Amino acid sequence: MNIERLSLDQLRVFAQVADSGSFLAAARALARAQSAVSYAITTLEGQLDVALFDRSSYRPQLTAAGIELLRDARQVLDQVDALQARAAAYSQGQELEVTLALDVFFPTSTLVGLLGEFRAAFPGxxxxxxxxxxxxxxxxxxxxxxxxxxxxxxxxxPPNLLHVSLPTVLLVGVVAPTHALAQISGRIPAHVLKQQVQLVLSDRSALTANQDFSVHSSLSWRMSDLGTKHALLRAGMGWGYMPRHVVADDLASGRLVQIQTAGHPPQGAALPMQCVYRPDRHVGPALSWWLDALARLTTFDPV
Structure with missing residues (x-):
């Protein structure tokens, strides 16, 4: 067996014969002489030391080994084609990879829609x-x-970043229906909020070290995961602010109830969202697509 001398052309001929059903049909599809196609397959079989086709009948049939190796050949060809497409795109200035950092409050439904459009525009x-x-x-x-x-x-x-304004997210105070704060109608005074555990998002970045935003209670539980905060709110472990699109189903079903806090308007607080990037960042076609798509947003999906 000598696979070091295998060529991509041999693999393409192999796949074409399998798809066409005969050496003659494959030769026509490849615009080659039938003898050239037969020679390519015979050489490939010799290098692999295995018969790929059974030639005992009128039309060549894939052997058991041929069926299995055809899958490998197609995988190699697919990877090579992807490599060529990505290299060609990169030579024209297109990025091979785009990394986005998204706030946990960005609506998932909007993100999924954008991702579908991006994949269609930049499949590689x-x-x-x-x-x-x-x-x-x-x-x-x-x-x-x-x-x-x-x-x-x-x-x-941060002052060293360029930004594009996006639609706002509505932030609402919520608790479980069994929580003490759920029994209070109207605005809840600040001194009452301070007596109850507030569930607060936190992070370990230097930009927000020792800073609190919308924290009204001296009793706070902090976590970096929005899903955990959501679960603790539904379990009645405290009160907190959540994007309304995240808790809409809970409010509709009664698993959570909205409360009015002294720090926010009665209907909730409109939280501005911003797209940010560095001024020295090279903007290729894929990143430019994201900037344009985000700038076109006038609203997030309703809930």
């Missing part, structure tokens, strides 16, 4: 998503680890 570009909170999003962009970030839970924009 690898996408890396990093879901963060507070200063971690901006920090990833500033450090150059993320090419673009979407801020939400961080109410300030």
């Amino acid at each position: 570009v690898t996408l890396r998503l990093e879901i963060e909170a507070l200063g971690s999003v901006a920090e990833r962009v500033i450090d150059g680890e993320a090419m673009l970030g979407i801020l939400g839970t961080l109410p300030i924009i």
Whole structure:
């Protein structure tokens, strides 16, 4: 067996014969002489030391080994084609990979819609998503680890980043129906809120070290994961602010109830979201697509 001298052309001929059903049909599809196609297959079989086709009948039939090796050949050809496409795109200035840092408050339904459009426009570009909170999003962009970030839970924009304003997310105070605060109608005074455990998002970034945003209680439980906070709220472990699109089903079903706090308007607080990127970041076609797509958003999906 001598696989070192295998060629991509042999593998393409192998796949074409299998698809066409005969050496003659494959030769026509490849615009080659039938003898050239037969020679390519015979040489390939000799190098692999295995028969790929049974030629005892009128039409060549794949052997058991041929069926298995055809899968491997197609996988190699697919990878080579992807390599060529990505290299050609990169030579024209297109990125091979785009890394986005997204705030946990960015609506998932909107993100899924954008991802579907992006995949259709740039099928060969690898996408890396990093879901963060507070200063971690901006920090990833500033450090150059993320090419673009979407801020939400961080109410300030670092001065060294360019930004594009996005639609707002409605932030509402919620508790489980069994919680003591759920029994209070109207605005809940600040001194009452301070007596109850508030569930708060936190992060470990230097940008927000020792800073609190919308924290009204001296009793706080802190976590970096929005899903954990959501679960603890439904379990009645405390009260907290959540994006309304995340808790809409809970409010409709009664698993959570909305409360009015002294720090927010009765209907909730409109939280501005911002797309940020470094001014020295090279903007290729794929990243440019994201900037344009985000700038076109006038609203997030209704809930």
